[in-house]
Amino acid sequence: MSNATATAQDVIAQLKVSWGKDIVTDPNELEYFATDVYSQGQPLLAVLRPGNAQQLAGAVKQLTDAGIAVVPRGGGMSYTGGYTAARSPSVLVDTGSLDKIVEINLEDAYVVVEAGVTWRALKEALDAKGVRTPYFGPMSGSHATVGGGMSQGAVFHGSARYGCSADVVLGLQVVTANGDVLTTGSAAAANTSPFFRWYGPDLTGLFLGDCGLLGIKTRIVLKLIPKHAHIDYLSWQFGTPDGLFGALSALARAGLASETAAFDPALTRIRMRRASLSSDVKALTNVIKKGGLISGLKLAVKGRDIVDQEQFSLHITLEGDSAAEVADRVARARKLVESFGQSVEPSIPKMMAANPFAAWNSMLGPQGERWAPVHAIVPHSKSVAVFNALQALFAREQETMDRHGIFIGTLMSSVGAQTTLIEPCIYWPDSHNAFHVRTVDVDHRERIGCPGEHLDARAAADKLKRQIAHVMRSHGAANLQLGKFYDYRAGRDPAALALLDAIKAQLDPKGLMNPGVLAR
Known part of the structure; x- marks a missing residue:
């Protein structure tokens, strides 16, 4: 055992005395906490579950003084290595107990x-x-x-x-x-x-x-x-991406919608391949509670035929403080979009509004495939060009995708008045990791099954993920959830990087706070 390891183990032993049950060293738990939606990091020494900032501050100083890296974790829904350890020894801080x-x-x-x-x-x-x-x-x-x-x-x-x-x-x-x-x-x-x-x-x-x-x-x-007292919903279909992005941009600039969600035909087919929405009793019940019996009945009757699976679709919610305000927003939205696409029954935004946080089972595909999204945040003027460049990439890689059972569907949205978000989602057959096993509902995993380990498909999906990010970056895209995946430093203004590095050195002179993030 090296001196560094001995020191690290000594620190963990000391923390066990002072932290008791709030420090975790069980190997199965450490494997789970070392894994995010997409990948697994370096092995962890321990997981801390602090109850307050002062308790955490003392432990962090103790760890960094001993040369041990500290990695913060929220709810675990990262897929860019945001909290997976990039080096050893590392201790993860699970903030889940800071829940007041x-x-x-x-x-x-x-x-x-x-x-x-x-x-x-x-x-x-x-x-x-x-x-x-x-x-x-x-x-x-x-x-x-x-x-x-x-x-x-x-x-x-x-x-x-x-x-x-x-x-x-x-x-x-x-x-x-x-x-x-x-x-x-x-x-x-x-x-x-x-x-x-x-x-x-x-x-x-x-x-x-x-x-x-x-x-x-x-x-x-x-x-x-x-809280806005009134809400309504609209949906449209479009034959081309130009129509979809034209409508999405017009609505964003006008500030009419609270949420926007758009699907390309491939993502619509993926969503509809999952269990029929009409069979989800809990989801339907929530729709009825929020929108009334008629909304629930329409959804149940339409089932998988909510939208044409060969069309692009856009779904929005509109909120206001009076019925008149919402009616005005609806009328203005209809007028803005009427030249771009065809209005359809807004069952999907009703379902999404009634079940706003129901996405955790969606991290696996309809047949148990693994899932990895890659997103671009672009100005409206570049949205069509970025989308088309991605389609060209997928066409070039189609033979490889077919060989490994990889398929892609794209989600689109808007953020504020200036921004379009484009997010291709990669699905490939592969085994489920510790995070999937712990997070996805057991009955859902049993229903969709697990394809088993496919290392070649995993490698091909990873390569495609990086190709997608490269295409996006070449078009000037920005990103959220940078983690350890997206480029941050490459091509950035040197003076801005120097300032960030100086701040980092002031707050973390040993470079032990989540090493590896924002490093590319």
């Missing part, structure tokens, strides 16, 4: 949450008060946490109208590799509440989208708005 909603301040319109609160838990607590955060979580929000969404960046619920996860933040509490607990936003000043972000230089922004490079978020302050 600390303060809901209705008068000053903010909420303070600990990092391990899930988006679903937050929504349920705020629903009871008649308020919401403008952006209120990804489709995986049953498991994904607020802290994870701040570290990696997240979009979907509320994004078309209000932007991404970072757009709703007022301030943070962060534990650094030095063992410091720092506060950003107005609460960093003595006797000042966390009501305002812009108090001098925006230190909050440094830690948003950092993938845990600069520290471990332990508390987040988010804006509150009144």
Whole structure:
């Protein structure tokens, strides 16, 4: 045993005494925590489950003083290696026990949450008060946490109208590799509440989208708005990607929709190959509760024929504070899109709104295939070019894809007024890893089955994943959830990188806070 290993094991032994059941060293648990949706990292020494920031800060300093890397983890829904260890020895910090909603301040319109609160838990607590955060979580929000969404960046619920996860933040509490607990936003000043972000230089922004490079978020302050009282839904079909992207861009610039979701024909076929929506009693019940019996009956009758599987489709929700406001938004949306596509029954957005965080089983394909999304965030003016370049790539790789049973469907959305998101999803036959086994519902995995290990297909899918990212980057795309996969440093302004590196050196002089993220 090397001196470094001996020192690491000594530190873990000391932490076991002080942390008790809140430190995990069981091999099966360590395997699970070392794995994300897509890959497995280096073996872990232990997993810490802190109960507060001060307890965590002391342990982090103890670990980094001993040369042990520290890796923060939220809800685990990463597929870019955001929390998989890139080196040994490493200890993972599971923030799931930091699950308190600390303060809901209705008068000053903010909420303070600990990092391990899930988006679903937050929504349920705020629903009871008649308020919401403008952006209120990804489709995986049953498991994904607020802290994870701040570290990696997240979009979907509320994004078309209000932007991404970072757009709703007022301030943070962060534990650094030095063992410091720092506060950003107005609460960093003595006797000042966390009501305002812009108090001098925006230190909050440094830690948003950092993938845990600069520290471990332990508390987040988010804006509150009144919950919209009225909602409606629209869906369209389009014969070409030009029509779809034209409609999506027009709606985004007008700021009419709260959420937008679009599927290419391939993704529509994948979704419809799953169990018929009409057979999902729980999902139908939620539709009936939210939209009434007629909505549920229409969905049950239509089943898999909700949309033409050979067409592109777009599905949106529209919200307002009065029936008149929503009616106006609907009328304006119809007028904007009428020249691009054909209106269809909006069963899909009704289902999505009634079951906002029901995506965890979707990380496996309809026959148990593995799943890996790759996304691009582009200005509207580049959306068609990026989509077409990706289709050209898929055409060139079709023989390889067919040989290995790989298929791809593409999701599209909008984020705020300026942005289109394009996300091809790769599916390939392969075994399920420890994360899938723990996270996907047992009955769902039994129903869809498992293809078993296919190493050649896995390697081909990984190569294709990187080719997709290269095509996107060559067209000037940006990315969220950078983790250890997407390019960040390549081609970036040297002065900006020098500033980031200086901040990193100040907060983490040994480079032990989540090594490997933002390194490409």
